[in-house]
Amino acid sequence: MKAMVSIMLLSIGLASLHGQKPHGLVVKDSGKICLADPVNETYMIRTRNNRIYLPLTLDKKFRQNGLKVTFEGTIDTASLKNVRLAGFPITIEKMKKQ
Amino acid sequence: MRSLVTILVPALILGGCTSRTPREKAIKKVEDYDQAIKKDANSPALRAADSTTINFKFDSLEMQSIPQQTLREIADEASFKNLLTTEKELLSHWEKIPGFKSYANLQITDTTSPVIRRCGAFDRAPDDAERVPAARGMRSISLDFYKYEVPVAFHIIANRKGEGNKGDMNQRIADQIAILNSHYSKFNISFKLVSTDVTTNDSWFNTATKAVSLSALKEMTKTLSKNPEKVLNVYTTNSPVLGESTFPWESDKGTSMDYIAINYNTLAGGPGTFIGGKYTGGKTLVHEAGHFLGLWHTFEGGSAYCNSTANNGCGIGDQVDDTPPQKICYFDGCDLNADSCPTPGNDPVKNFMGYNPDNCMTEFTNGQGDRMKLTIIKYRYYLVTNPI
Numbered sequence: 001m002k003a004m005v006s007i008m009l010l011s012i013g014l015a016s017l018h019g020q021k022p023h024g025l026v027v028k029d030s031g032k033i034c035l036a037d038p039v040n041e042t043y044m045i046r047t048r049n050n051r052i053y054l055p056l057t058l059d060k061k062f063r064q065n066g067l068k069v070t071f072e073g074t075i076d077t078a079s080l081k082n083v084r085l086a087g088f089p090i091t092i093e094k095m096k097k098q
Numbered sequence: 099m100r101s102l103v104t105i106l107v108p109a110l111i112l113g114g115c116t117s118r119t120p121r122e123k124a125i126k127k128v129e130d131y132d133q134a135i136k137k138d139a140n141s142p143a144l145r146a147a148d149s150t151t152i153n154f155k156f157d158s159l160e161m162q163s164i165p166q167q168t169l170r171e172i173a174d175e176a177s178f179k180n181l182l183t184t185e186k187e188l189l190s191h192w193e194k195i196p197g198f199k200s201y202a203n204l205q206i207t208d209t210t211s212p213v214i215r216r217c218g219a220f221d222r223a224p225d226d227a228e229r230v231p232a233a234r235g236m237r238s239i240s241l242d243f244y245k246y247e248v249p250v251a252f253h254i255i256a257n258r259k260g261e262g263n264k265g266d267m268n269q270r271i272a273d274q275i276a277i278l279n280s281h282y283s284k285f286n287i288s289f290k291l292v293s294t295d296v297t298t299n300d301s302w303f304n305t306a307t308k309a310v311s312l313s314a315l316k317e318m319t320k321t322l323s324k325n326p327e328k329v330l331n332v333y334t335t336n337s338p339v340l341g342e343s344t345f346p347w348e349s350d351k352g353t354s355m356d357y358i359a360i361n362y363n364t365l366a367g368g369p370g371t372f373i374g375g376k377y378t379g380g381k382t383l384v385h386e387a388g389h390f391l392g393l394w395h396t397f398e399g400g401s402a403y404c405n406s407t408a409n410n411g412c413g414i415g416d417q418v419d420d421t422p423p424q425k426i427c428y429f430d431g432c433d434l435n436a437d438s439c440p441t442p443g444n445d446p447v448k449n450f451m452g453y454n455p456d457n458c459m460t461e462f463t464n465g466q467g468d469r470m471k472l473t474i475i476k477y478r479y480y481l482v483t484n485p486i
Contacts (some may be wrong), residue, residue: 007421034374037363039261040336044373052429054338056310079308082389084340084382085453086373089309 025077027053027090030070030098033062036086044087045071052087059095068098124164124172132181169242178239182486185240189476199383241471246287246481248387250275251324252294254362257303257464262336263296263364273366277380277385281450285467287391287474287481292329297322305361307337316355323354328480330390332383334362341382343389346477349440358386378432379456388451392473393466396445396452397424412439420465421446434460 007035030047031047043063045053055073062069072094118126164172172178239282252271256262271294302318305311323331332352341360350356363372366380394416412423422443428436432454436445446452448460474481 007448038371039369042336042338050430056338076309080339082345082386083309083342084385085427086340086377089338 024074024091026072026074027088028038028070028072029053030068033058033064033067033069035065047071053090054085054090055092057092062095062097066085069095070098072093120165120168121171124168125177127164127173128172128175128181129177131239132177132184135181135184166242171241173243179486182240182243186475186479186486188473189240207270210287223279240475241468244471244475245483246285246471246474247483248287248289248481249292249329250289251292251329251331253318253322253331254294254296255302255306255318255333255335256296256298257300257336258298260326262303262334263298265367267296267365268294270365270367274380274383277366280385281384281462282387285462285470287470289330289387293324295322303336306335307339308342309337309339315359319354319357323357325356326356327352330387331357333357333359334365335359338362340364341386343386345389346392346473351477358383358390360386375455376455379459381450381456381459384459385452388462388466388470391470392477393418393451393470395427396421396449397427412441416451416466418463418465418469420463421449421451424452425482427453429453 005066029045029047029051031045031051031053034044036042036044041063043055043058043065045055047053053071053073053075055071071092073090073092075088075090132465202362206448254267271291275291276287288382299318301311301314306314306318308315318333319331322333337359341358341363341364343358344350344356348356359370360382361377363369364377364380364382366378368378368380369375370378372378396416398416412425415421415423422445423439423441424445425438426445428445428447432447434444434447436447437443438445447454448461449466450459450462451466479485
């Protein structure tokens with residue numbers, strides 16, 4: 001039993017090392033919140049290395065233009081084959097003000 | 099004198115019998131080419147050969163050139179139509195590559211299935227995609243013969259505040275159709291607006307996209323779709339992705355889920371306030387129409403997350419030979435010197451099938467045009483206006 005648990009934990013550890021979940025790519029990064037569309041109040045995150053993420057949901061307290069944050073989330077890569085993007089749509093799982 | 103006449107008259111008669119008119123010469127070329135293709139297409143040895151041999155053989159069968167004028171003159175000839183039929187049948191033989199699972203680790207032996215291919219490049223695709231040939235070295239007569247028209251039904255989705263339907267949407271849609279036509283006309287592909295409707299629905303406006311809510315998307319398309327087996331249905335919403343589309347080889351083809359959805363701000367004449375005004379030129383629908391007609395991203399290569407190290411775009415890319423390999427996508431700027439792959443050629447940042455901002459996107463290549471035309475013949479033949 002102990003061995004089985006060890007194998008399972010090892011597998012989980014390996015999976016997280018590669019940053020892959022069954023349905024997407026795990027991202028851990030930091031960046032600045034930017035207002036993308038003032039009319040519909042949508043925001044994007046621009047990171048220091050100029051990657052752009054589009055949070056599919058963003059808590060109200062983080063909706064501030066220029067706010068610096070660290071975040072963790074998942075990109076559903078399977079749904080991005082035949083699209084045009086302005087940034088990567090990301091489901092935010094954790095976010096903190098810097 | 100009499101002896102001269104005796105010699106000349108039979109010579110003239112004989113000469114007249116043996117020399118062919120340009121029309122007759124063209125018909126002969128068409129018949130010879132048709133027979134050559136059929137012979138090789140039916141050859142068990144060639145069907146069993148490896149893909150390099152098949153490609154080499156069919157590359158060598160390129161038909162001798164016929165002036166465009168003469169080509170038009172013989173368009174109604176039975177032999178010409180026979181050749182078009184042969185090419186159409188051959189195109190339908192392009193199939194999935196058995197055992198092929200990803201772009202990486204491709205084994206040439208995977209491609210030894212009995213299919214006929216006439217292109218110079220390995221036309222490799224993921225196992226969930228049908229293949230169409232890449233364009234290198236291949237000119238089939240079909241490419242220059244057919245004309246295509248895409249009927250378009252626009253569905254404007256707005257929220258209860260009216261967002262999504264403010265301003266002169268009819269003018270923006272007319273401008274958008276004109277932009278599509280200006281970039282596709284060189285491939286004999288045109289777009290024609292057939293209807294426009296407006297629906298107010300907050301849920302569809304905000305969530306009807308694969309990235310957010312597949313159920314809302316299905317509900318919207320099922321409710322509004324018009325003749326998807328013949329018509330391109332375009333939805334404008336507030337999607338977080340700029341645009342999304344259906345590939346022609348997907349099982350959704352011809353159903354209500356055969357569609358294009360774009361963020362309404364990206365329609366021609368969009369506001370400068372949306373993402374810094376980078377997407378006001380109507381290029382998103384040009385890009386998505388490319389997907390609808392079978393084009394991949396120029397940085398295609400196994401991972402849509404284009405900055406991922408898993409990306410293999412330098413190796414195989416978009417399966418079009420005249421778009422240089424590109425490994426990463428660009429959301430900003432228009433750096434003509436960008437070169438993400440060691441293979442020859444800078445990244446095609448000006449290509450419509452990349453992610454650069456609208457003011458950078460200006461071109462399709464001839465290879466992409468050929469790929470779209472062949473895709474239409476194979477998968478969306480209903481768009482052909484002069485079918486055989």
